[in-house]
Amino acid sequence: MKKFINKIEDIVTEMIEGQVLASPEILQHIPNTKVIARKNINKNKVAIISGGGSGHEPSHGGFVGVGMLDAAVFGEVFTSPGPDRILDAIQNVVGEPGGLLLVKNYTGDAMNFGMALDLGKNLGFNLEKVMITDDIALEGANLSTGKRGIIGTLFVQKIAGAAAEAGLNLLEIKRIAQKAVDHTASFGISLSGSIVPANGKPGFIVPEGEMEVGLGNHGEPGLRREQQKSADECAEMIMKNIEQYLKLQKGDEVALIVNGLGGTPMMELNILARQAIKILQAKNIKIHKTFVGSFITAIDMKGFSFSVIKLDAELKKFLNAPVVTSSMVGN
Amino acid sequence: MKKFINKIEDIVTEMIEGQVLASPEILQHIPNTKVIARKNINKNKVAIISGGGSGHEPSHGGFVGVGMLDAAVFGEVFTSPGPDRILDAIQNVVGEPGGLLLVKNYTGDAMNFGMALDLGKNLGFNLEKVMITDDIALEGANLSTGKRGIIGTLFVQKIAGAAAEAGLNLLEIKRIAQKAVDHTASFGISLSGSIVPANGKPGFIVPEGEMEVGLGNHGEPGLRREQQKSADECAEMIMKNIEQYLKLQKGDEVALIVNGLGGTPMMELNILARQAIKILQAKNIKIHKTFVGSFITAIDMKGFSFSVIKLDAELKKFLNAPVVTSSMVGN
Known part of the structure; x- marks a missing residue:
């Protein structure tokens, strides 16, 4: 292993x-x-x-x-x-x-x-x-x-x-x-399952050229299996679902997490973040803050998710407050 | 891919x-x-x-x-x-x-x-x-x-x-x-090469049960290939090399980076950090600060490295100074 x-x-x-x-x-x-x-x-x-x-x-x-x-x-x-x-x-x-x-x-x-x-x-x-x-x-x-x-x-x-x-x-x-x-909606896609140490093998196998839409954080099956799409197409599909769910409208303010699931390099997360931000900007939705990184992972899964929170004054105030932890520092 | x-x-x-x-x-x-x-x-x-x-x-x-x-x-x-x-x-x-x-x-x-x-x-x-x-x-x-x-x-x-x-x-x-x-010494080990997008295949293959010692950051061959060892054994081998190189002695003060190469989950980095810190503590070497994360990666390589810097007052002052970047925040 x-x-x-x-x-x-x-x-x-x-x-x-x-x-x-x-x-x-x-x-x-x-x-x-x-x-x-x-x-x-x-x-x-x-x-x-x-x-x-x-x-x-x-x-x-x-x-x-x-x-x-x-x-x-x-x-x-x-x-x-x-x-x-x-x-x-x-x-x-x-x-x-x-x-x-x-x-x-x-x-x-x-x-x-x-x-x-x-x-x-x-x-x-x-x-x-x-x-x-x-x-x-x-x-x-x-x-x-x-x-x-x-x-x-x-x-x-x-x-x-x-x-x-x-x-x-x-x-x-x-x-x-x-x-x-x-106020929060999340949606993810994966290209592989994760390898649980006690098993030594992936929890599920995604064949080359396919992707798992709506992945579970522990390797549960997602919503459906489909043909692998480009980063931009994945970002568009997910953001469309999130926008509809949160009923996002012009002038709304949000924060965004582009999260890697442990086996997704920052190279790809940055490319995905680019399109997610462009989609929101094109609809005149204001992005207060974007977090890009592997914050909540599924060991070494090749996958990502977007999370969007629709902010009001109260949520924004507490999101902005100072914090000192080992994986999120600053304000 | x-x-x-x-x-x-x-x-x-x-x-x-x-x-x-x-x-x-x-x-x-x-x-x-x-x-x-x-x-x-x-x-x-x-x-x-x-x-x-x-x-x-x-x-x-x-x-x-x-x-x-x-x-x-x-x-x-x-x-x-x-x-x-x-x-x-x-x-x-x-x-x-x-x-x-x-x-x-x-x-x-x-x-x-x-x-x-x-x-x-x-x-x-x-x-x-x-x-x-x-x-x-x-x-x-x-x-x-x-x-x-x-x-x-x-x-x-x-x-x-x-x-x-x-x-x-x-x-x-x-x-x-x-x-x-x-004042800095680094040493790494990998279990896989990384997949460069233009190639779609790993730059080198490490067979199951083996590891590449002294990996290059771009998938260059390392120093030698050997039987895969436990996390603690890997940490001991690397820290021994680093300690000898930096001539670390009781009372010295250092900072440590436990770096993942893109495909190594935080689970493993924390386990590796544990042993690296215990080894230094056992020799009464003071650890001023430890950074654990994937800071400088090789796309999605399954590998890690330790970097140790031997601090003096001047280096410590500047290492501690405030910084505001997207991947390193705080002081």
């Missing part, structure tokens, strides 16, 4: 250790847990907790820090963390003002974060959760769990984290985070 | 456009050139210019901005930019205080940047250059051009850029940049 790893069973532990060792000024590993918390835990504000299966690095550990997440909880690769692991995060970072769980909408995460929330409440913690459901590719499909949470998660974590840092109360932050979810 | 591109001949142009469109507050494309310059050109300080073949994104366009590069010049994929392209950069960003060319040591770059320097001098520009030679893997080999320049380039660009921003004169900055080169 063409991977730089040690024992497969140690991957998550070693990855957590590595991330914290590399950013000791920002992060700490809570001993005997699968939780990365910010270096200086502040229990005088609402705590923002997120997490999920591993394999999406730098998410979510890379987004722990002042102005974003208070803690990230890690499951095994592409496996939701159990309620006990999530409760470890709650018990270590949530104080009097309470905690908000930001949960990508997958069956396992919905269940485990839901159970952890109940367990935490029973212990006296003031907790709320927001389900992230930004993937519009499968909207029409018959999914009992509803839309999936993918790369728009980054917007929700950033905005909720800034609102918490500003001292807002739990229900206000929940309202703003839910608004961020409702 | 599993790539999100349009016409192969448009890759570099579109990539430049995309990068500038995504960061209009930081970057500008100088019309009719293959040059990305910082948005607000400041000719009252020494200009720092770097560049080389494309395919190493986010380098070098991602490192243009206040506190780092004034301009980046792009050649075609894995092809040095001609002297005319480099002269475009010189003519657009160099003022009275002069300009410093930071050149990765490859035959093509050495020749083209050298010619551009002579052409620029004939036009009356005050120019100097520093050759970057941080790759210690092939040190003993019979290379007529000397050691290659690889990922340590990031340290040299950051430090020279900060010195220029601080208002130092050209010869002082040249001295400091050369010191940064002399």
Whole structure:
């Protein structure tokens, strides 16, 4: 297997250790847990907790820090963390003002974060959760769990984290985070599955000359398989779906993420960003900020997605607020 | 070919456009050139210019901005930019205080940047250059051009850029940049070659179960092929070479880059970073800062490298100085 790893069973532990060792000024590993918390835990504000299966690095550990997440909880690769692991995060970072769980909408995460929330409440913690459901590719499909949470998660974590840092109360932050979810649409395409270390083979094979439209973040099948198209054609197809979903109109203001899924070089992401921005500009939609990079990945998948958030004054203010994490710095 | 591109001949142009469109507050494309310059050109300080073949994104366009590069010049994929392209950069960003060319040591770059320097001098520009030679893997080999320049380039660009921003004169900055080169050692390993779009196939094939030690940044052969080892064993082999080269001793202070070559997920980079840091800590070598990410890539190569710079007070001051680029923000 063409991977730089040690024992497969140690991957998550070693990855957590590595991330914290590399950013000791920002992060700490809570001993005997699968939780990365910010270096200086502040229990005088609402705590923002997120997490999920591993394999999406730098998410979510890379987004722990002042102005974003208070803690990230890690499951095994592409496996939701159990309620006990999530409760470890709650018990270590949530104080009097309470905690908000930001949960990508997958069956396992919905269940485990839901159970952890109940367990935490029973212990006296003031907790709320927001389900992230930004993937519009499968909207029409018959999914009992509803839309999936993918790369728009980054917007929700950033905005909720800034609102918490500003001292807002739990229900206000929940309202703003839910608004961020409702204003965000994401859609992706892949040219390959990702290689889960325990399997050593791709989760699915996309034949040469084809592409998977509406990819899942864990190698779930997408919406449909079609002939591979040019970067510009892919960008046009995705932006058309996003524009329709968000009902974008001339004069609207948005932020854009062009996200690589781990095996897509920046060369291609820049080419895709070019067309996405041109399409929005041609419709006189104002782009407040563009993020291009591999923020929430599927290990080494050759794929990308666009996420667009339609901004209002409140969302824009919190998107702009300063943040200090290992994978998103600045303001 | 599993790539999100349009016409192969448009890759570099579109990539430049995309990068500038995504960061209009930081970057500008100088019309009719293959040059990305910082948005607000400041000719009252020494200009720092770097560049080389494309395919190493986010380098070098991602490192243009206040506190780092004034301009980046792009050649075609894995092809040095001609002297005319480099002269475009010189003519657009160099003022009275002069300009410093930071050149990765490859035959093509050495020749083209050298010619551009002579052409620029004939036009009356005050120019100097520093050759970057941080790759210690092939040190003993019979290379007529000397050691290659690889990922340590990031340290040299950051430090020279900060010195220029601080208002130092050209010869002082040249001295400091050369010191940064002399204090830096890099070494890499790969598990695959990269797929150049014009070829559609990897530049070299590494059989399953083997690895290329001392990889070249463009898919040049490395030092030797050997049996694939664990992440920790790879880290140990590389750090041993780097420690010996830099004569690192207890109490020394360093900065570390764990760089992915485009096809290496953050999962693996974090695991590699963990061991690199543990090795340095075990020898009581102080790590001032660690950068983990894919900064200077070889398109989609599955590979990584470590770069270590031995810091003194001067190098540390300039490494710490604020910087605002699209791929390195903060201080």
